[in-house]
Amino acid sequence: MMLGVVKMSDVALEAGVSKMTVSNVINGRPGASEDTRARVLEAVARLGYRVNPTARQLRAGRSEAIGLLVPHLDGPYYAHLAARLDTLARTHGYHVIIERTGASREGELAAVTPQRVRPYAGLVFSPVQIGTQDLHRAGLEVPAVLLGERRLAGEFDHVMMDNVGGAALATTHLLERGARRIALIGGRPDGGVDSMATLRTRGYRNAHAVAGVPVDERLVVDAASFTTKDGYEAVMRLHGAGVAFDGAFALTDAAAMGALRALADIGLRVPDDVQVVGFDNDAESEYLVPRLTTVDPDNDTMAERIMDLLLRRVEERDAGGPVADAVESVMSARVVVRESTLAHASGR
């Protein structure tokens, strides 16, 4: 049980070989006799040697850490994704490290600077503010998979959830159950750049158009950052303004939860007076009172897809071969029907 840090030269000494041979054995490179290999491994075990990732990286640029850059960890969404990605990564000898960008432009730019990103074998990045141009300018040096709401044409693999489609599904579900005045909690007008909010708003409008139901613009209310509190306040504002509604589509389950609470305070029954649908299928949504109908964006499949693409890129880079074209992958969403919408269609 020697004290101090054991380094490769210690192992070399112990095994009676050179550092280089130790390095070769440890990295599973060919060109070492069975005998030597065994001696080295034994020395490694005896001394409890572990490579120093910092040194390896300085020299080889390699590491076993995958960076996950997320705007925040407030809700269960990114936390769950992180857990999922980490589990997948570990089956391949990597592990995931999470960094918050704070959802600000500066935060995101800082997080993708070469010196912050270099320690990672690969990067999973969910950009909120910055676009392909910034990313290109930042000169991202490590394999990356972008993740997010917006379509980001460019040189990076990109996995998106189907925001427009999922929102349309949710809205159509409400329309089919007889709702005609559907509040959109967290809705946002189409602006310069797409975001989760503008895309889901688009889905809401599309569904109305298809069904031939007009949208009363007063039903579209913003909800700052889609938290429970924001959802609560949005419904309260709606009620305060005297806008009547018989359905509510909240852009997130968290916001839906706040909306449910607000409806209870107002004295409106769910689903009898107002039917409610959320988006995300958080684990908790199944246990709300009433249980929440929601859009399941299939995050588990999404996580698998992300890790798949990223590891492919990492290997591709290690192999030093040609670089495949960027892939764009859109996950498909589905509606999970629960108590907050009527069990039976009430005509149409």
Add this chain to the structure above:
Amino acid sequence: MMLGVVKMSDVALEAGVSKMTVSNVINGRPGASEDTRARVLEAVARLGYRVNPTARQLRAGRSEAIGLLVPHLDGPYYAHLAARLDTLARTHGYHVIIERTGASREGELAAVTPQRVRPYAGLVFSPVQIGTQDLHRAGLEVPAVLLGERRLAGEFDHVMMDNVGGAALATTHLLERGARRIALIGGRPDGGVDSMATLRTRGYRNAHAVAGVPVDERLVVDAASFTTKDGYEAVMRLHGAGVAFDGAFALTDAAAMGALRALADIGLRVPDDVQVVGFDNDAESEYLVPRLTTVDPDNDTMAERIMDLLLRRVEERDAGGPVADAVESVMSARVVVRESTLAHASGR
């Protein structure tokens, strides 16, 4: 806009000085004329130079990253803590990197190995399975603050929430509101090592003892990992076994949420038939139906305390001076009264 990575020698060349001078200027070390300093900084700006943290670390062992080792990110608890710590760290030029240990012994041991820990300036670690001995054996080389449920005597600073006291407060609150048969959702018998569950269970028993109310052991039901699902199932088991109760203390807000849902399914009204208290004061607990009375462990103050202690240790180490004794700090909890317990005491 030169391509490739700009290194310190490039800056030195550009500024007409040596690498060492560049290093001194960049690190704000004294001993550089105003003139030189200006020239260097200008060159840095012109070339867009940024230090390579890997190299710096290999040489100096220093970094600006603080590692936060948590068992999981399932609930809002650690996610919120991470956000809080990160915000605090950034005001001091550090940033927080989160790693999941998976709450397993192996996961925790792996996370604290020298090579995993070395990249950090400091460590915040919430151990679940491993104890002071393991930590000592692991030979933690970086300043660390332990965080957690259990009392961990030893060489490390330690910030704890008041599990026993908080649980006693919650239980006393229920007793004062007239509850006499209080289910303990997630309760666990005192075993070899303290854990969040055994400590809160102890508080529950203490409060009963003080009030002179006996505990019916059938009211103490385990709840695997204290999730919403676990809370739901625990109450259902209780009901299935025909155990009556007029109060419920859930070890976490998440479990309380599941308990509320189960009570609704059973047809018991909260707080009229059963009064419910949670623990954590999650942001969502205020928006549940009914709003949840809960124990607020004062996580924000806790985060400040943690960062405070850690940065002090980091500076201490940088200064190379004597090492101060380990500090143990227990945060104090309070009860936040909401709808899930009766607004007026009903005698006693």
Add this chain to the structure above:
DNA sequence: GTGAAAGCGCTAACAG
């Protein structure tokens, strides 16, 4: 099959 030399980008220690 194995090893010696060189150096990744940076900084501590000392010399000037």
Add this chain to the structure above:
DNA sequence: CTGTTAGCGCTTTCAC
């Protein structure tokens, strides 16, 4: 005040 030398622990290159 500024520069030179050495070396952190590892891997790439190339010789044996």
